[in-house]
Amino acid sequence: MLKINGQDVNAAGKTLESYIAEAGFNKVRIAVERNGEIVPKSKYGETVLADGDCVEVVNFVGGG
Amino acid sequence: MSAGDTPLPSREQILAALVQKQGADAVEKLQKATIAVCGLGGLGSNIAISLARAGVGRLILIDFDTVDITNLHRQQYKMNQVGIPKAEALLQNLEEIAPYVQYEVHQVKVTAENAVSLLQEADVICEAFDKADAKAMLVDTVLEKLPQKYLVAASGMASYDSGNAILTRRITDKFYLCGDGKNDVDEVVGLVAPRVMLCAAHQALTAIRLVLGLD
Numbered sequence: 001m002l003k004i005n006g007q008d009v010n011a012a013g014k015t016l017e018s019y020i021a022e023a024g025f026n027k028v029r030i031a032v033e034r035n036g037e038i039v040p041k042s043k044y045g046e047t048v049l050a051d052g053d054c055v056e057v058v059n060f061v062g063g064g
Numbered sequence: 065m066s067a068g069d070t071p072l073p074s075r076e077q078i079l080a081a082l083v084q085k086q087g088a089d090a091v092e093k094l095q096k097a098t099i100a101v102c103g104l105g106g107l108g109s110n111i112a113i114s115l116a117r118a119g120v121g122r123l124i125l126i127d128f129d130t131v132d133i134t135n136l137h138r139q140q141y142k143m144n145q146v147g148i149p150k151a152e153a154l155l156q157n158l159e160e161i162a163p164y165v166q167y168e169v170h171q172v173k174v175t176a177e178n179a180v181s182l183l184q185e186a187d188v189i190c191e192a193f194d195k196a197d198a199k200a201m202l203v204d205t206v207l208e209k210l211p212q213k214y215l216v217a218a219s220g221m222a223s224y225d226s227g228n229a230i231l232t233r234r235i236t237d238k239f240y241l242c243g244d245g246k247n248d249v250d251e252v253v254g255l256v257a258p259r260v261m262l263c264a265a266h267q268a269l270t271a272i273r274l275v276l277g278l279d
Contacts, residue, residue, distance in 0.1 A: 028197040028200060028201075029196040029197055029199075029200050030200055031200055031204055031207070031235075031239075033235050033236055033239070036236055036237065037236060038203070038204070038207035038208070038236060038239065040204060040207075040208040042208075056235060058203070058219070058235060058241060059219075059245075060196040060197075060199040060200050060203075060217075060219045061196055061219050061220050061222075061243075061245070061246065061247065061248035061249070061251075062194060062195055062196045062222075062248050062249045062250050063106075063194055063220070063221050063222040063247070063248065063255055063260075064103055064105050064106055064107045064108070064192055064193050064194035064195075064199075064218060064221070064260075
Protein backbone atom coordinates (compact mmCIF):
# COMPACT_ATOMS: atom_id res chain seq x y z
CA MET A 1 0.00 0.00 0.00
CA LEU A 2 1.14 3.53 -0.72
CA LYS A 3 -0.34 6.98 -0.30
CA ILE A 4 -1.30 9.07 -3.31
CA ASN A 5 -2.81 12.50 -2.62
CA GLY A 6 -3.51 11.37 0.94
CA GLN A 7 -5.43 8.22 -0.05
CA ASP A 8 -4.24 4.64 0.48
CA VAL A 9 -3.78 3.14 -2.97
CA ASN A 10 -2.83 -0.39 -3.93
CA ALA A 11 -0.49 0.47 -6.80
CA ALA A 12 2.84 -1.04 -5.74
CA GLY A 13 4.70 -2.47 -8.74
CA LYS A 14 3.00 -0.20 -11.26
CA THR A 15 4.96 2.44 -13.08
CA LEU A 16 4.02 6.03 -12.46
CA GLU A 17 3.17 6.26 -16.16
CA SER A 18 0.54 3.53 -15.93
CA TYR A 19 -0.89 4.79 -12.63
CA ILE A 20 -1.27 8.30 -14.08
CA ALA A 21 -3.05 6.94 -17.16
CA GLU A 22 -5.36 4.64 -15.17
CA ALA A 23 -6.25 7.38 -12.70
CA GLY A 24 -7.26 9.64 -15.58
CA PHE A 25 -4.75 12.45 -15.07
CA ASN A 26 -3.76 14.58 -18.05
CA LYS A 27 0.01 14.17 -18.16
CA VAL A 28 0.70 17.64 -19.56
CA ARG A 29 -1.14 19.34 -16.68
CA ILE A 30 0.50 17.66 -13.71
CA ALA A 31 3.66 17.59 -11.64
CA VAL A 32 4.39 14.53 -9.48
CA GLU A 33 6.14 14.58 -6.13
CA ARG A 34 7.30 11.26 -4.71
CA ASN A 35 8.87 11.00 -1.25
CA GLY A 36 9.82 14.67 -1.27
CA GLU A 37 11.27 14.84 -4.79
CA ILE A 38 9.72 15.87 -8.10
CA VAL A 39 9.70 13.07 -10.66
CA PRO A 40 10.57 14.54 -14.09
CA LYS A 41 8.07 13.65 -16.81
CA SER A 42 10.81 11.83 -18.72
CA LYS A 43 11.10 9.40 -15.78
CA TYR A 44 7.42 8.44 -15.37
CA GLY A 45 7.86 5.28 -17.42
CA GLU A 46 10.79 3.98 -15.42
CA THR A 47 9.54 5.01 -11.96
CA VAL A 48 8.05 1.96 -10.23
CA LEU A 49 5.78 2.69 -7.28
CA ALA A 50 6.67 0.81 -4.10
CA ASP A 51 4.92 0.03 -0.81
CA GLY A 52 5.33 2.92 1.61
CA ASP A 53 5.76 5.56 -1.10
CA CYS A 54 4.12 8.89 -0.50
CA VAL A 55 3.08 10.50 -3.77
CA GLU A 56 1.37 13.77 -4.58
CA VAL A 57 0.03 14.42 -8.05
CA VAL A 58 -0.29 18.20 -8.41
CA ASN A 59 -2.98 18.81 -11.00
CA PHE A 60 -2.69 22.34 -12.36
CA VAL A 61 -5.81 24.27 -13.31
CA GLY A 62 -5.89 27.28 -15.62
CA GLY A 63 -6.09 30.95 -14.67
CA GLY A 64 -3.57 33.61 -13.90
CA MET B 65 9.96 65.91 -11.30
CA SER B 66 6.69 64.55 -9.94
CA ALA B 67 3.24 65.92 -10.70
CA GLY B 68 3.40 68.31 -7.77
CA ASP B 69 6.71 69.76 -9.00
CA THR B 70 8.56 68.40 -5.99
CA PRO B 71 11.59 66.20 -6.68
CA LEU B 72 11.15 62.43 -6.48
CA PRO B 73 12.50 60.80 -3.32
CA SER B 74 16.12 59.76 -3.66
CA ARG B 75 17.28 56.14 -3.51
CA GLU B 76 18.57 56.80 0.03
CA GLN B 77 15.23 58.21 1.14
CA ILE B 78 13.34 55.22 -0.28
CA LEU B 79 15.73 52.78 1.41
CA ALA B 80 15.33 54.60 4.73
CA ALA B 81 11.55 54.40 4.38
CA LEU B 82 11.76 50.67 3.58
CA VAL B 83 13.97 50.09 6.63
CA GLN B 84 11.48 51.98 8.78
CA LYS B 85 8.57 49.81 7.65
CA GLN B 86 10.18 46.44 6.87
CA GLY B 87 13.25 46.29 9.13
CA ALA B 88 16.91 46.72 8.25
CA ASP B 89 17.73 43.02 8.11
CA ALA B 90 14.88 42.24 5.72
CA VAL B 91 15.67 45.21 3.47
CA GLU B 92 19.32 44.19 3.25
CA LYS B 93 18.38 40.65 2.21
CA LEU B 94 15.73 41.82 -0.26
CA GLN B 95 18.14 44.31 -1.85
CA LYS B 96 20.54 41.45 -2.59
CA ALA B 97 17.84 39.18 -4.06
CA THR B 98 16.95 38.42 -7.66
CA ILE B 99 13.41 37.16 -8.26
CA ALA B 100 12.00 36.05 -11.60
CA VAL B 101 8.32 36.39 -12.53
CA CYS B 102 7.24 34.15 -15.42
CA GLY B 103 4.06 35.55 -16.95
CA LEU B 104 2.92 39.13 -16.36
CA GLY B 105 -0.85 38.73 -16.28
CA GLY B 106 -3.19 38.88 -13.29
CA LEU B 107 -0.74 37.02 -11.08
CA GLY B 108 2.57 38.23 -12.44
CA SER B 109 1.81 41.96 -12.72
CA ASN B 110 0.60 41.99 -9.12
CA ILE B 111 3.52 39.87 -7.87
CA ALA B 112 6.02 42.15 -9.61
CA ILE B 113 4.53 45.33 -8.15
CA SER B 114 4.49 43.85 -4.62
CA LEU B 115 8.11 42.74 -4.91
CA ALA B 116 9.25 46.04 -6.44
CA ARG B 117 7.57 48.00 -3.65
CA ALA B 118 9.19 45.71 -1.05
CA GLY B 119 12.65 46.65 -2.34
CA VAL B 120 13.76 43.48 -4.08
CA GLY B 121 17.09 44.34 -5.72
CA ARG B 122 16.53 42.82 -9.12
CA LEU B 123 13.45 41.54 -10.92
CA ILE B 124 13.51 39.38 -14.05
CA LEU B 125 10.14 39.85 -15.78
CA ILE B 126 9.07 37.62 -18.67
CA ASP B 127 5.98 37.64 -20.90
CA PHE B 128 5.45 37.20 -24.64
CA ASP B 129 1.97 38.71 -24.80
CA THR B 130 0.48 42.17 -25.33
CA VAL B 131 -2.02 43.99 -23.10
CA ASP B 132 -5.60 43.17 -24.10
CA ILE B 133 -8.79 44.99 -23.15
CA THR B 134 -9.92 41.83 -21.29
CA ASN B 135 -6.85 42.09 -19.03
CA LEU B 136 -7.68 45.49 -17.56
CA HIS B 137 -10.15 44.23 -14.93
CA ARG B 138 -7.45 42.34 -13.00
CA GLN B 139 -4.00 43.11 -14.36
CA GLN B 140 -1.87 46.13 -13.45
CA TYR B 141 -2.09 47.90 -16.81
CA LYS B 142 -3.78 51.07 -17.97
CA MET B 143 -6.23 51.72 -20.81
CA ASN B 144 -3.59 53.58 -22.80
CA GLN B 145 -1.38 50.47 -22.69
CA VAL B 146 -3.76 48.18 -24.59
CA GLY B 147 -1.91 46.66 -27.54
CA ILE B 148 1.62 47.12 -26.26
CA PRO B 149 3.76 44.25 -24.92
CA LYS B 150 3.10 43.47 -21.27
CA ALA B 151 6.83 43.34 -20.54
CA GLU B 152 7.19 46.90 -21.83
CA ALA B 153 3.98 48.20 -20.22
CA LEU B 154 4.79 46.75 -16.81
CA LEU B 155 8.30 48.15 -16.96
CA GLN B 156 6.81 51.63 -17.61
CA ASN B 157 4.51 51.27 -14.60
CA LEU B 158 7.22 49.86 -12.35
CA GLU B 159 9.62 52.66 -13.27
CA GLU B 160 7.00 55.06 -11.89
CA ILE B 161 6.25 53.02 -8.77
CA ALA B 162 9.75 51.86 -7.79
CA PRO B 163 12.47 53.26 -10.04
CA TYR B 164 15.41 52.07 -7.97
CA VAL B 165 14.84 48.37 -8.60
CA GLN B 166 16.99 46.79 -11.32
CA TYR B 167 14.63 45.41 -13.96
CA GLU B 168 15.45 42.87 -16.63
CA VAL B 169 12.54 42.31 -19.02
CA HIS B 170 12.17 39.65 -21.69
CA GLN B 171 9.45 39.60 -24.31
CA VAL B 172 9.62 35.88 -25.01
CA LYS B 173 7.64 32.73 -24.33
CA VAL B 174 9.28 30.60 -21.63
CA THR B 175 9.92 27.09 -22.92
CA ALA B 176 11.65 23.98 -21.61
CA GLU B 177 14.54 24.96 -23.89
CA ASN B 178 15.10 28.61 -22.86
CA ALA B 179 14.05 28.40 -19.19
CA VAL B 180 17.53 27.72 -17.82
CA SER B 181 19.20 30.66 -19.57
CA LEU B 182 16.34 33.02 -18.60
CA LEU B 183 16.12 31.94 -14.98
CA GLN B 184 19.56 30.83 -13.88
CA GLU B 185 20.35 34.08 -12.04
CA ALA B 186 17.14 34.08 -9.98
CA ASP B 187 17.08 33.08 -6.31
CA VAL B 188 13.32 32.55 -6.41
CA ILE B 189 11.16 31.87 -9.48
CA CYS B 190 7.45 32.75 -9.50
CA GLU B 191 5.30 30.82 -11.97
CA ALA B 192 2.48 33.13 -13.04
CA PHE B 193 1.21 31.69 -16.32
CA ASP B 194 -2.47 31.23 -17.09
CA LYS B 195 -2.45 27.91 -18.99
CA ALA B 196 -2.28 24.72 -16.93
CA ASP B 197 0.08 22.96 -19.32
CA ALA B 198 2.51 25.91 -19.25
CA LYS B 199 2.43 25.83 -15.44
CA ALA B 200 3.22 22.12 -15.38
CA MET B 201 5.97 22.56 -17.98
CA LEU B 202 7.72 25.27 -15.96
CA VAL B 203 7.46 23.36 -12.68
CA ASP B 204 8.85 20.23 -14.32
CA THR B 205 11.66 22.12 -16.08
CA VAL B 206 12.76 24.18 -13.07
CA LEU B 207 12.69 21.31 -10.62
CA GLU B 208 14.59 19.06 -13.00
CA LYS B 209 17.12 21.49 -14.53
CA LEU B 210 17.45 24.16 -11.81
CA PRO B 211 16.90 22.05 -8.68
CA GLN B 212 18.68 24.53 -6.38
CA LYS B 213 16.10 27.28 -7.10
CA TYR B 214 13.01 28.02 -5.07
CA LEU B 215 9.86 27.82 -7.17
CA VAL B 216 6.54 29.41 -6.17
CA ALA B 217 3.72 28.33 -8.49
CA ALA B 218 -0.03 28.98 -8.57
CA SER B 219 -3.06 26.87 -9.35
CA GLY B 220 -6.68 27.86 -8.80
CA MET B 221 -7.82 31.45 -8.37
CA ALA B 222 -10.94 31.65 -10.58
CA SER B 223 -14.55 31.78 -9.26
CA TYR B 224 -16.31 33.86 -6.60
CA ASP B 225 -15.56 31.30 -3.87
CA SER B 226 -14.24 32.49 -0.54
CA GLY B 227 -10.75 33.92 -0.55
CA ASN B 228 -10.08 31.77 2.49
CA ALA B 229 -9.75 28.76 0.18
CA ILE B 230 -6.56 30.23 -1.28
CA LEU B 231 -3.56 28.78 0.54
CA THR B 232 0.19 28.32 0.24
CA ARG B 233 1.39 24.72 0.48
CA ARG B 234 4.95 23.43 0.53
CA ILE B 235 5.11 20.46 -1.84
CA THR B 236 8.88 19.75 -1.66
CA ASP B 237 11.86 21.52 -0.07
CA LYS B 238 12.05 23.96 -2.97
CA PHE B 239 8.53 23.95 -4.41
CA TYR B 240 5.62 25.96 -3.04
CA LEU B 241 2.12 26.03 -4.50
CA CYS B 242 -0.44 28.81 -3.95
CA GLY B 243 -4.13 28.87 -4.84
CA ASP B 244 -7.30 26.91 -4.17
CA GLY B 245 -5.98 24.01 -6.27
CA LYS B 246 -9.37 23.49 -7.82
CA ASN B 247 -11.15 26.28 -9.72
CA ASP B 248 -10.17 26.16 -13.39
CA VAL B 249 -10.87 29.34 -15.34
CA ASP B 250 -12.28 27.24 -18.19
CA GLU B 251 -14.75 25.43 -15.94
CA VAL B 252 -16.09 28.04 -13.54
CA VAL B 253 -17.44 31.54 -14.02
CA GLY B 254 -15.49 34.47 -12.72
CA LEU B 255 -11.91 35.63 -12.76
CA VAL B 256 -12.07 38.58 -10.44
CA ALA B 257 -9.29 40.95 -9.41
CA PRO B 258 -9.33 40.47 -5.63
CA ARG B 259 -9.22 36.67 -5.83
CA VAL B 260 -6.40 36.73 -8.39
CA MET B 261 -4.60 39.32 -6.25
CA LEU B 262 -4.99 37.11 -3.18
CA CYS B 263 -3.19 34.33 -4.99
CA ALA B 264 -0.55 36.76 -6.29
CA ALA B 265 -0.12 38.10 -2.75
CA HIS B 266 0.44 34.56 -1.46
CA GLN B 267 3.12 34.08 -4.10
CA ALA B 268 4.84 37.43 -3.48
CA LEU B 269 4.81 36.90 0.28
CA THR B 270 6.20 33.39 -0.10
CA ALA B 271 8.99 34.73 -2.34
CA ILE B 272 9.83 37.40 0.27
CA ARG B 273 9.78 34.84 3.08
CA LEU B 274 12.14 32.59 1.15
CA VAL B 275 14.56 35.49 0.57
CA LEU B 276 14.45 36.15 4.32
CA GLY B 277 15.22 32.50 5.06
CA LEU B 278 11.76 31.80 6.47
CA ASP B 279 10.99 28.57 4.67
